[in-house]
Amino acid sequence: MHALKLYKLTLAERLADLAVDALIDEADLSPKPALVDRRGNGAHSDLHLGLMHASALSLWPAFKEMAEVAIEWGQIGLPLREALGRIGREGEQAMLTTTGGVNTHRGAIWALGLLVAAAALEPESTGAGAVALRAARLALLNDCHAPQPLSHGAQVAQRYGARGAREEAQLGFPSVLQRGLPQLKKSRLQHHGEQNARLDALLAIMTDLADTCVLYRAGLEGLLAMQQGAQAVLDAGGSASLAGRRQLHELDQQLLALNASPGGAADLLAACLFLDRIDGAS
Template sequence: MFNLEEFLLMREKRVEIQNEIIQEFKTPILVLRANYPGEEKNNFVPKYIVEIMKKEILQIFNSHIIFTKKIDSIEGPTYIYAIKSSGEELKKIAMEIEDSHILGRCVDIDVFDKDGYPFSRKDFGGEKRQCLLCDQMAFLCGRNRTHTQMEVQEAISNKLESYLMMENSKAKTTNSFSNLALKAIILEVSASPSFGLVSPHTKGSHEDMDFFTFIDSGFSLNNYFKEVIEAGYSPLSVDLIFKKIRHMGKIAEIEMFTATNNVNTHKGMIFLMGITAALAAKAKYEKLPFNDISLLIKEMCRNILKDFDNIHKKTVLTHGEKLYVKHGIVGVRGVVKNGLDLIFNGSIEVFQNSLNAGEHINHAMLRTLIFLMGNLEDTTILHRHDIEILNFVRSRANDLHLKFDNSDLDMNLLSEIENEFISKRISPGGAADLLAITMFLSFIKKYF
């Protein structure tokens, strides 16, 4: 039997706990509760919805969460998070989740600043939340009792059912895309001859890794690919998706280094494939055409070169920053900022044309790798060498691309060039990463 006095006492107790957490941690807090009418706030539907939304909160804020408190009471399950962030940013993200997520209207996500101030939508020019059943504001329908309690509960159950149906579609996309991501990076290291890269036949220009190191590394990333694809298959903005996958990428790096005994095989790939696979899934969720993946990447990575804005003020520069200062080179980051234009309007066509012509996939990979080597300012090459060697590689690759444009590849010549590159310790790692991304995108194109 519903006890109003008990309910009010529990609410007071929760507010007291919230204030204690704010005082202890001196940070804003985020409070997650079910928005469910009636007395049964602890039945399956609201409890399940809160657990689903809890996962979203954890993925978005991840390591910024410094304390979590769960309260089980007559109010239903409540999670309180102390988060290292500004209260304003937290509230904006909370509003986006409430407005965008399928289950967003089924929860309340309240944010309190570190001084205890309760942010409202009005503080950010937002309107009050809309009713689940009509176009009116929810508070008006509640005040006027426009809908019965049972009607609102049924609407919430329908939202949950829609979410579970979406999860089935997400699972299919995740399985397909993650398998193809793994296939792409295994194929990339299988290309031969590969101009100083690791292959099944040679360590290339490397002493600390071989083909089997890459196999170990590749399979260590399988769960990461699944996670970023799941994160991308979402109605949330690309900025919130990026918040999720950035933390996933950090974990993936640790797992990669564990699998390879601290050899860096796929650090660049973690970045590139993470973004590409997540936004391919986002495009799939939004039912967008294939080429719109490029637009999503451009949107997510619009600030990727911001590190270079105040570079003149820095006293210690990274290798990439030194290359930017000396030569204006931004490497793969520039390609990403342009939405992988080099791939969408270049290398995919090279790869697909070769396969369509009946060539072996190894030949298709080599043609694509040559194209990418000729068009990319590969900072991996510059890590070991100077701009003259990079220009030499690009010129040689462009000559090869023209030479074999309408003829079969001369594998003996390519083997000679590979040996030359190995003798000079040249390894076009940036082009290799883009080759894997090219193949992944080519493989998933049929799903759009």
């Protein structure tokens, strides 16, 4: 059955459900290196799993409205881009109200908001590549109403010449399409189990991503530790193997010692899970 036609929901409601589900599934996934999961708060002193759930649920109205305006405008252009920016900022304020000022999902609002709108624009064309391309076209448009102060991620992206969340979207989410989704499908075909397949997808994203969250917290040392450690897990057989689990534990401990939490990779895993759910549905 079409992933976007289940239950008696509108298209916008279903897409919002899928986006929130992706955020909750990402938060619940365990054991993630130095990230909030069912074991604990990772490298974060101000986050916990319940807060991540509450934050994700608070974003449902924003995702629904993003889908609705995409359906209303019906085409990619500056009016839609500016509407998405406004809704995203309102969603961020709702998130911050829910979390008491803690930034839980700012990057995810950007990534998933674009993907939700892109899926809503052409619900009969939901292949991952097609949706990501429409999202990229939206991301390339300049929202003149966006605030000018640079986020932490944008600051370190400039400092290190890294590809931040904006550039990742503008390029069509290569970390998801070229790393995360292929690894997710590969691990499933190898019968690693769904949770291990999702962990492997996260690790695949981490192997190549210049994660600005890690750069902000731990600089190039942290980034290198994340990328090399994630590759070591996959080289050892992935998270479904005993050797891979040992490498994963080692990576977790190393990133915790560096206070390096790969939040950018986590946001892209949520994007990966969203695209996986709607990929090719017709």
